[in-house]
Amino acid sequence: MKKAMHLTPQQIVAELDEYIIGQKAAKRSVAIALRNRWRRMNADPEIREEIVPNNILMIGPTGVGKTEIARRLAKLAMAPFIKVEASKFTEVGYVGRDVESMVRDLTEFGITMVKTEMQERVKGKAAEQAQERILDILIPPLNSKDLGFGNLSSNRNTEQAITLTEHGTLPSSDEELNQRTRERFREKLNNGELDDRTIEVEVKKSTSPTMQVFGPGGMEEMGINLQEMLGNLSGKGKTTKRKMTVAEARDILVDEEAEKLINHDDAIQEALERVQKQGIIFIDEVDKIAVSSAGSKGGPDVSRQGVQRDLLPIVEGSTVNTKYGLVKTDHILFIGSGAFHVAKPSDLIPELQGRFPIRVELNSLTEGDFYNILSQPKNALTKQYEAMLASEGVHISFTDEAVKELARIAAEVNEQVENIGARRLHTIMSSLFDELLFAVPDDIKEGNITIDKDYVNQQLESLVKDKDLSQYIL
Numbered sequence: 001m002k003k004a005m006h007l008t009p010q011q012i013v014a015e016l017d018e019y020i021i022g023q024k025a026a027k028r029s030v031a032i033a034l035r036n037r038w039r040r041m042n043a044d045p046e047i048r049e050e051i052v053p054n055n056i057l058m059i060g061p062t063g064v065g066k067t068e069i070a071r072r073l074a075k076l077a078m079a080p081f082i083k084v085e086a087s088k089f090t091e092v093g094y095v096g097r098d099v100e101s102m103v104r105d106l107t108e109f110g111i112t113m114v115k116t117e118m119q120e121r122v123k124g125k126a127a128e129q130a131q132e133r134i135l136d137i138l139i140p141p142l143n144s145k146d147l148g149f150g151n152l153s154s155n156r157n158t159e160q161a162i163t164l165t166e167h168g169t170l171p172s173s174d175e176e177l178n179q180r181t182r183e184r185f186r187e188k189l190n191n192g193e194l195d196d197r198t199i200e201v202e203v204k205k206s207t208s209p210t211m212q213v214f215g216p217g218g219m220e221e222m223g224i225n226l227q228e229m230l231g232n233l234s235g236k237g238k239t240t241k242r243k244m245t246v247a248e249a250r251d252i253l254v255d256e257e258a259e260k261l262i263n264h265d266d267a268i269q270e271a272l273e274r275v276q277k278q279g280i281i282f283i284d285e286v287d288k289i290a291v292s293s294a295g296s297k298g299g300p301d302v303s304r305q306g307v308q309r310d311l312l313p314i315v316e317g318s319t320v321n322t323k324y325g326l327v328k329t330d331h332i333l334f335i336g337s338g339a340f341h342v343a344k345p346s347d348l349i350p351e352l353q354g355r356f357p358i359r360v361e362l363n364s365l366t367e368g369d370f371y372n373i374l375s376q377p378k379n380a381l382t383k384q385y386e387a388m389l390a391s392e393g394v395h396i397s398f399t400d401e402a403v404k405e406l407a408r409i410a411a412e413v414n415e416q417v418e419n420i421g422a423r424r425l426h427t428i429m430s431s432l433f434d435e436l437l438f439a440v441p442d443d444i445k446e447g448n449i450t451i452d453k454d455y456v457n458q459q460l461e462s463l464v465k466d467k468d469l470s471q472y473i474l
């Protein structure tokens, strides 16, 4: 983790290169911004507070990698990250989400992130405890009350009888018999021999996905969480009995035990620190809250400017009340993003423009870029489909011509229908594989399939030729 924070700008770009094709300028800028935050935090305290945060504004058409760059950056910095849409916000006092809620959401993310990491660290211990709990259900220890015995008691007698004969000697007491049986079952459990057996387990009631509740800003600020209040009313925290296999129970109980093993106060402290020092908030559609100089001056414009004003203190550095405690936004990195087709960055209020001093434009993607995007990134779409089909024993490979053809088709459809950037590749690939994904494994069980240019054309030609069709499908 520390290592990730110390990545140099060039190292950051090299990491981003693994996933994002082109967009050199944007990668460079985010790398600088990330490193600048570290520089600022490590600067002489006397001047530290004077250094203005280096937030970025990414400008570029849809589907060219704006969000993807920010998301990857956060991943490699192991930083808490959220993406919000500027147009979803309204001014304080109006209906909608207040701007500060983005900091609360980021904090929520940070808490989950830290807890998950902590649970990962205690997983070994949690697994042991979960195993014991399952053992207690299968063969309750003698001194315990018939907990979980119920319908299994008849089972148990035959199992103990088996143990008896296998050992050959008579146990001297019930207690010893019980001990021996438990030992044998512990072994079987560890070997996975009992994984398919059904048991009844007392598990925490999962929080039912109730509707999402947005309280008015004021209530959230006071630390009152409507969701939680409603949750309590509907009996959250209670347990319920469920039938499941041993294997399923293990998964659930390991999580439950891990949750018990971590210190929640520590988790909150660490999360707050991480959110404040490393958090990244990606604000999409910033252009939608700009007031185009050409546009009309009316109600919506006033409201958009209001949102910008509300945004200002958060981006400048202020303290936001969350239900976990105060969060200072001084070091949170904000990345604004938008197409800015109509409104221009200069249509933002001057103070906000000043808070996003790094501007970077992303280029629209070419056929050549599409070719690279299809084949090079670690998560390239061709690799994704290969992996999916390999799980069924069908091994596909693409000829170079086929990939070139796909890139060509993507560029053509973008030009003729609507330019949605690399998103076009997703729709094209899904059409390309529609038939194959339906045929496997029913008609095609296993083997090797080469996707060549002919196959690409055979699957896509009619769609590309027919404009009406491609509008809907590609």
Ligand SMILES: Nc1ncnc2c1ncn2[C@@H]1O[C@H](COP(=O)(O)OP(=O)(O)OP(=O)(O)O)[C@@H](O)[C@H]1O
Residues within 6 Å of the ligand: 019, 020, 021, 022, 023, 060, 061, 062, 063, 064, 065, 066, 067, 068, 069, 284, 338, 339, 373, 377, 421, 422, 423
């Ligand atoms: N330069 C690129 N290299 C690799 N993949 C890319 C690139 N640009 C876009 N993609 C892929 O295209 C999809 C959409 O990209 P992304 O979400 O970054 O678009 P965006 O620029 O944020 O667009 P919007 O303005 O509509 O939000 C993602 O799946 C991403 O992986």
Ligand SMILES: [Mg+2]
Residues within 6 Å of the ligand: 066, 067, 068, 284
């Ligand atoms: Mg985006």
